[in-house]
Amino acid sequence: MSYQVESVLNAQAHLGECAIWSEREQVFYWVDILAPALNRFDPATGENRVYPMPAHIGCFGLRENGGFIVALRNGIFLTDAEGNIEKQVGDNPTDHSKSRFNDGHVDLSGNFWAGTIWEPRDHKGGKLVRVKPTGECEVMAGDVLVSNGLGFSPDGKWMFHTDTPNHVLYRYPVDADGNIGEREVLREFERGTGGRPDGAAFDSEGYYWTAMFDGGRVLRIHPETGETVDEIKLPVRWPTMVAFGGPDLKTLYITSSRENRSAEELAEYPLSGNVFAVRVNVAGRPEPLYRG
Numbered sequence: 001m002s003y004q005v006e007s008v009l010n011a012q013a014h015l016g017e018c019a020i021w022s023e024r025e026q027v028f029y030w031v032d033i034l035a036p037a038l039n040r041f042d043p044a045t046g047e048n049r050v051y052p053m054p055a056h057i058g059c060f061g062l063r064e065n066g067g068f069i070v071a072l073r074n075g076i077f078l079t080d081a082e083g084n085i086e087k088q089v090g091d092n093p094t095d096h097s098k099s100r101f102n103d104g105h106v107d108l109s110g111n112f113w114a115g116t117i118w119e120p121r122d123h124k125g126g127k128l129v130r131v132k133p134t135g136e137c138e139v140m141a142g143d144v145l146v147s148n149g150l151g152f153s154p155d156g157k158w159m160f161h162t163d164t165p166n167h168v169l170y171r172y173p174v175d176a177d178g179n180i181g182e183r184e185v186l187r188e189f190e191r192g193t194g195g196r197p198d199g200a201a202f203d204s205e206g207y208y209w210t211a212m213f214d215g216g217r218v219l220r221i222h223p224e225t226g227e228t229v230d231e232i233k234l235p236v237r238w239p240t241m242v243a244f245g246g247p248d249l250k251t252l253y254i255t256s257s258r259e260n261r262s263a264e265e266l267a268e269y270p271l272s273g274n275v276f277a278v279r280v281n282v283a284g285r286p287e288p289l290y291r292g
């Protein structure tokens, strides 16, 4: 299939991430981790509101009662609808001078999950935590360098998770109580020019769409075999995350990064850091809301 990818927001973000569509508001939320800020982009008007954050913001979830749950470098907090911190509900499970939160999502039961990146990159020190609606916070997984690509399959049976620099996509079985079992490798991505799996989203048919960081493309992945079944080529090399949005959930929004790029690389890919949109022929699913 051929796709028309459009740069819809000339954000020039340092590190755009955490693409989330709000069904309730019909707007696209995203973060610039390093700004640090949460952003609200309204495709109907083109307005992008910026809510500055007090520390690096890796990811966030939309709260059922309005506002956000945000994973900042120093912990996990509830905020109001404009990103003002209300209260802390969790910690960064690792030394936050050496790690920050990265990708995250809300699961089908309304729990918020967020993973960390181990910045010294000397071992797989990244962790994945879950915050229940009650505020109870626990470490659920680890043994990754950069926690990424979190996703919960629409049938509720699997949690997908990637470790980007290690080029690996894992899946974990999810039991009836929402707890995860032993992980298995679903796919190890080839090293070379194709990129490595970053942020992701499931579509309504249960396929997993992942932004291929350093590969300039988004892949649609078969959830059982891990094979690529479709590909969208992008005008930037470092896409970071995808989210299905629009009234029919058939517009794929894509964030991207300029972090650590040389002047030559940015001259070759001047749209790096922008937000992109592309119409696709399968709908996503509404983003679950954090029930706390």
Ligand SMILES: O=C1O[C@H](CS(=O)(=O)O)[C@@H](O)[C@H](O)[C@H]1O
Binding pocket: 015, 017, 033, 102, 103, 146, 148, 164, 165, 166, 196, 198, 199, 213, 240, 259
């Ligand atoms: O999600 C992220 O992934 C990238 C990829 S990698 O660690 O370089 O493989 C990372 O650069 C970025 O900082 C992070 O947010």
